[in-house]
Amino acid sequence: MTTESPILEMHDVRYRWPGRTSFGLEIPVFRIAAGETVLLLGESGSGKSTLLSLICGTVTPASGSVSVAGTDIATLSAGQRDSFRAEQIGLIFQQFNLLPYASVLDNILLPLRFAPMRRNRLASPHQAAADLCDDLGLPAHTVRARAGTLSVGQQQRVAAARALIGAPPLIVADEPTSALDAATQTTFLELLFAQARAHNSTLLMVSHDARLADQFDRVAEMSDVVTARRAAA
Amino acid sequence: MILRLAFASLMARALTVAMTILAIALSVALFLGVEKVRTGAKASFADTISGTDLIVGARSGSVQLLLYSVFRIGNATNNMTWESYRDIEARPDVDWIVPVSLGDSHRQFRVMGTTTAFFDRYKYRSGQSLSIRDGQVMDDLFDTVIGADVAETLGYETGDPIVVAHGLASFIEHDYQPFRVSGILAKTGTPVDRTVIVSLKAIEAIHVDWQSGVKIPGQSTPVDVIRQLDLEPQAVTAALIGVKSRLQVFGLQRAINEYQQEPLLAILPGVALQELWQIVGIAETALIAVSGMVVVTALIGMMATIFASLNERRREMAIFRAMGARPRTITGLLVLEAALMAALGAVIGLALLYVGLAIAQPVVDRAFGLWLPVEAPTLREFSVLAGVVCAGVIVSMVPAVRAYRMSLADGMMVRI
Incomplete structure (x- = not known):
C-alpha cells in the first residue's frame, strides 16, 4: 500500500564536493511516496553515495531542497541533521555494517541511543530487538552473540533489524545484497520487504543489479534522477 | 551503552590496548615508587632521631x-x-x-x-x-x-x-x-x-x-x-x-x-635535617622530573596507539555517524577510551606499586636500611592518579580532533 504524500522530495538540488571542481551533481526532481519501495539503479561512480549522503544529511546541497518526512533538512543545523537522521532514517550498508566487537543486541539498539522518539515508540526496546531478530529468521541465541562472529547473511539481517527498530519512516539500503549469494539475496529481500511493510516504512534501495527490479513498486535509473557533471565547473 | 561499546571496542584491540595500559601502569608505578622512596627516605631520616635537643x-x-x-x-x-x-x-x-x-x-x-x-x-x-x-x-x-x-x-x-x-x-x-x-x-x-x-x-x-x-x-x-x-x-x-x-x-x-x-x-637536629633536604632538593626534583617524563612518554605512546587505530576504525566511526552520532560523540568516544586506558593504567600501576613494595620492602631495608612503609594511598598519590587520567584525556584530544575531522569528511560513506 502506498500513499501519495511524499516521504522524500528533492528539488533543484545542486551539489559539489568541497575542494573539487571536477565533479558535481544536479537532481532536478526526485520524489518517493510514503510506503513505496523504490529501487534506484546505477553503476559505480554514478553519484549514488553522494545522493544517499544528501538524503541522510551528512552533506548539504549548495542549492535546492531535500525534504524528508516534510522537513527540509538543508534548513537544519549539523547537529539537528544528525538527530533527524537518527529519528527518521534507518540505514543498511553493503557490508561491514555492524560494530563487530559489540553484541547483536547492542548493534540493533545503537540508533535508539541517538533517537529518543524512536526509542519512546517502543514499550521494550530489548523485546522489540528480539522480536525483529525472530521475524528476520535469526536464532534467538544470536542476540547475545558478538556481531563479528555471525555469517555475512546473518549480519545483514541484524543490519536490517537495526534499520527497522523503532519504525523510522524511511529505510535507505545501499547495495545490501551485493555481498550475499543468490539464494540468501532473495530470502533477505523478502524479509526486508515484509518488515518494511509491517513497520509502515518506505524503502529506498540503491543497487547496480537490475535483476532485483521486479520486486519493487518502482524502479528509477540514476541517470534519470541525477545529472552528474564531471567537466571542470 | 556508549561506555559498554567503548569498553568492547578496547577489548577488540586487546593486545595493543594491553601493551599501552601496561606502559602507563609501569610509568605510574615508577612515579609513585620514586615518591614512596623519597618520602620514605625523608621519614626514615626524620624518624632516626627524636627527643635530642x-x-x-x-x-x-x-x-x-x-x-x-x-x-x-x-x-x-x-x-x-x-x-x-x-x-x-x-x-x-x-x-x-x-x-x-x-x-x-x-x-x-x-x-x-x-x-x-x-x-x-x-x-x-x-x-x-x-x-x-x-x-x-x-x-x-x-x-x-x-x-x-x-x-x-x-x-x-x-x-x-x-x-x-x-x-x-x-x-x-x-x-x-x-x-x-x-x-x-x-x-x-x-x-x-x-x-x-x-x-x-x-x-x-x-x-x-x-x-x-x-x-x-x-x-x-x-x-x-x-x-x-x-x-x-x-x-x-x-x-x-x-x-x-x-x-x-x-x-x-x-x-x-x-x-x-x-x-x-x-x-638542632630538625634544623640540620631541613638544611639537608634543601641540599638534596635539587636531586629530588630531578628524580621526580625524570619519572614524570616517563609518565608523559607512556601517555604519548597511548596517543600514538589511538592515532594508529584511527584509520582502521573509520568504518566504525562511519557506522556511528550513520546511526545519528554527532562528530562530537565520536570525539567523546575516543576521549572516553583514552580515559579508560589511563584510568586502568593508573589503577594497575598502583597495584604494581604495592606488589613491588611488598617484595622490595625487606630487601631495601636490608640493603639500604630504608624502611618503606606499605600504607594506604595518600591524598597526594590519589591526586597523582587523577592527574594521569586528566593528562591522558588531554593527550587524547589530539587524535580525537583528527577523528572529528575525519568523521566530518567521511560522513557515513567509507569504502575500505
Whole structure:
C-alpha cells in the first residue's frame, strides 16, 4: 500500500564536493511516496553515495531542497541533521555494517541511543530487538552473540533489524545484497520487504543489479534522477 | 551503552590496548615508587632521631655533624675534647648528655663508643626507646651490644666474640682485645641497626697501644693490665644533649657555639635535617622530573596507539555517524577510551606499586636500611592518579580532533 504524500522530495538540488571542481551533481526532481519501495539503479561512480549522503544529511546541497518526512533538512543545523537522521532514517550498508566487537543486541539498539522518539515508540526496546531478530529468521541465541562472529547473511539481517527498530519512516539500503549469494539475496529481500511493510516504512534501495527490479513498486535509473557533471565547473 | 561499546571496542584491540595500559601502569608505578622512596627516605631520616635537643661536635658544617654523628655517614674532621664535654655536661641547663665516639669498625659496620645512658636517652620514631632483643647492655669493659642488622648479616648471637678493626675499611685489627656480644638490639629501622656499640672506656682500651692513630711497634698491653688503667677518654666525636627546658635550647646552642676554649658546633637536629633536604632538593626534583617524563612518554605512546587505530576504525566511526552520532560523540568516544586506558593504567600501576613494595620492602631495608612503609594511598598519590587520567584525556584530544575531522569528511560513506 502506498500513499501519495511524499516521504522524500528533492528539488533543484545542486551539489559539489568541497575542494573539487571536477565533479558535481544536479537532481532536478526526485520524489518517493510514503510506503513505496523504490529501487534506484546505477553503476559505480554514478553519484549514488553522494545522493544517499544528501538524503541522510551528512552533506548539504549548495542549492535546492531535500525534504524528508516534510522537513527540509538543508534548513537544519549539523547537529539537528544528525538527530533527524537518527529519528527518521534507518540505514543498511553493503557490508561491514555492524560494530563487530559489540553484541547483536547492542548493534540493533545503537540508533535508539541517538533517537529518543524512536526509542519512546517502543514499550521494550530489548523485546522489540528480539522480536525483529525472530521475524528476520535469526536464532534467538544470536542476540547475545558478538556481531563479528555471525555469517555475512546473518549480519545483514541484524543490519536490517537495526534499520527497522523503532519504525523510522524511511529505510535507505545501499547495495545490501551485493555481498550475499543468490539464494540468501532473495530470502533477505523478502524479509526486508515484509518488515518494511509491517513497520509502515518506505524503502529506498540503491543497487547496480537490475535483476532485483521486479520486486519493487518502482524502479528509477540514476541517470534519470541525477545529472552528474564531471567537466571542470 | 556508549561506555559498554567503548569498553568492547578496547577489548577488540586487546593486545595493543594491553601493551599501552601496561606502559602507563609501569610509568605510574615508577612515579609513585620514586615518591614512596623519597618520602620514605625523608621519614626514615626524620624518624632516626627524636627527643635530642642538640648535637655537639667539633666545628664543621651542621649537615656534616648531623650525618656523621647520627647517620654514620662521612667522618668527623675533628673531635671535641673531654674537658669541653665535661664543661657542657656541668651546665645547669643541660638535663642529660650522651657521648658518641666513632672511628673504628667491625667488618662493614661502624663501632660507636658511648655510655649506657645512650640506651635510655636515644629515641627514634616519635619517642620510641631502644630495646634489647636478646641479652643485656654492656656490663664488662669488653662487652658490646650490636644492632639488629649486624646480628642478622653476620649471624651473631649473644656470647659470640668479635674483633674491632682500627679505622674504617682497615685491615689492622684490635685483635688483642676481643669483644663479646652481650646484647642484640631489636630492629629500629635506623642506623643503630647497623652499629656495634661499645662503652666509651672500651674505645680507650683498644687504643692503649696506639699513638696518633698508629700502633706503637712491639707494644701489646695485656687485657688484665688494661682493665687496671684509668680509661677516661681524652676526646669524643660528638655528644647528644637534652635540655631541662625547651626554652633553653637556643641559649645553650649559642653558648656552645661561642665556647672560648675550643671551636665547637651545636646544632638542632630538625634544623640540620631541613638544611639537608634543601641540599638534596635539587636531586629530588630531578628524580621526580625524570619519572614524570616517563609518565608523559607512556601517555604519548597511548596517543600514538589511538592515532594508529584511527584509520582502521573509520568504518566504525562511519557506522556511528550513520546511526545519528554527532562528530562530537565520536570525539567523546575516543576521549572516553583514552580515559579508560589511563584510568586502568593508573589503577594497575598502583597495584604494581604495592606488589613491588611488598617484595622490595625487606630487601631495601636490608640493603639500604630504608624502611618503606606499605600504607594506604595518600591524598597526594590519589591526586597523582587523577592527574594521569586528566593528562591522558588531554593527550587524547589530539587524535580525537583528527577523528572529528575525519568523521566530518567521511560522513557515513567509507569504502575500505
